[in-house]
Amino acid sequence: MRVCVGTTVHHPEDARITHRQIGALLDAGHEVTFVAPFTHCNVTPRPGIRAVDVPRAVGLHRGKALRAAASALRRAVRDADLLLVHDIELLLALPRRRPPTVWDVHEDTIGALRAKAYLPGPLRTVLPPLIRAVEGRAERRLHLILAEESYRERFPGPHPVVPNHTYVPPAPPAPPGDSRVVYVGQISLARGAAEMVEIARRLRPHGIRLDLIGPADAAVRPMLRDAQRAGLLDWFGYVPNNHALRMAEGALAGLSLLHDVPNYRESTPTKVVEYMARGIPVVTTPLPRAASLVGRVDCGTIVPFGDVGAVAGAVVQSVLRLREDAERRAAMGARGYVEALNHHHWPAVAGAFVALLERWAQAADTVPALSPGRTVPA
CATH class of the missing domain: 3.40.50.2000 (Glycogen Phosphorylase B;)
Known part of the structure; x- marks a missing residue:
């Protein structure tokens, strides 16, 4: 399976995107094209992926990054079996011709507005209904995976949860120090x-x-x-x-x-x-x-x-x-x-995550067909 993964907001070394999900795909023998802001973040792409560099979307000035991402995604998905995006902004830049597409929801976009000090007051009023409209359209047209059970309140459809687990060392670490x-x-x-x-x-x-x-x-x-x-x-x-x-x-x-x-x-x-x-x-x-x-x-x-x-x-x-x-x-x-x-050990759910993407990549339709309330793993 050839998977195109895209972000313009997150760091190219984001733990969920790179160390967990892309790592799991590579371990399973799949090919990954990663569209991300490598130069902006001064990151050398990890071995084994095909890297596509784009500007990073920062603050209010995101138009250039969005246009660059749209162009990069059009090229990157030509030979892809699945597209996996991580930013709500990228929902506005999806290629018209694309493989089955997944949005990984791992942020409460509306809830995060309060923490964005750069947003002027009027935008804080205007943005929530626009975000809800974009999220609703995505739920109808794309596959969604959720990072938290609580996100089901925003997305009532039968979307699987891929929890934000971590890698746990196989042996207990040294005891806590005192300094x-x-x-x-x-x-x-x-x-x-x-x-x-x-x-x-x-x-x-x-x-x-x-x-x-x-x-x-x-x-x-x-x-x-x-x-x-x-x-x-x-x-x-x-x-x-x-x-x-x-x-x-x-x-x-x-x-x-x-x-x-x-x-x-x-x-x-x-x-x-x-x-x-x-x-x-x-x-x-x-x-x-x-x-x-x-x-x-x-x-x-x-x-x-x-x-x-x-x-x-x-x-x-x-x-x-x-x-x-x-x-x-x-x-x-x-x-x-x-x-x-x-x-909370990521390898315990990594296989189910990969299997989920494999199934969607092979499906002819674009509507999730899962039992309500399903979590990865069950």
Whole structure:
């Protein structure tokens, strides 16, 4: 099977797209053409794929990227058996002549609008009905896979769920240490950037450092640079997901301080599962799914929402309690690892994901024909 995968919004090393889905397709012996912003993100395409470079869609200036993507997709799908796209924007750039097409829904597009500071006020009112119209058209005309069960409220059709699992090491990682706290992922205000800088400031007198591993939104980069110059934290910038998680191993705790915004409210933060997979106790804000998972497994602590100072204070207290009790943090890390290995390991669903695409590539129609409520795996 020849699969064309496309994105202009996500990083070409996005964990779900590249490390999980494309990796699973290549492991199954399929050919992959990947349309993505390699040059913009300074990424060398991984071996084994046919790479097509396009501009990245950023902020309000997305017209050039969309036109380039439309042209690239027209060329890339000529010999493809299936087209898999990851951005709602690409639904506006699909070739008229194309193979069976799949949209992987792994964001609440409307819910994410609140976190996009660059959007002027009027657009925040105009965009939601337009997005709903595009989503509705896609549901009628394309195959959809969903990253979260909660997305069924937006897409009531019988669409399979391909969960955002991670790779879990086959052997338990080293137990948590006592000298550093980590954060892995995109850094933004809505993901707790200001809180983390304050946490770093308060932890420094205790000899605990904060490692931030991931790219940052333009709005918070000056704040992070200033904090790094002052010696409050280490910000490593973008690091490929598998390397970033190895860097995180041995940390005292992993932070997930997402704000209470619609885009995060009904999702299980991937970073929570990634920390668990690496044997790291989690410190999370009380988003329902994150709090439910961490509380049920007892693999970390839950801190309340609040202003920057209040959240920072609660996190620092939790971190200091963990440092004082090596047995407790080791037990939390071990419980999290076992839970991740048994229930959130990507290879356990990778085969079903590939089989799903294989079936759609061979189907003559373009309408999903699955039993309602089906999840991958069942």
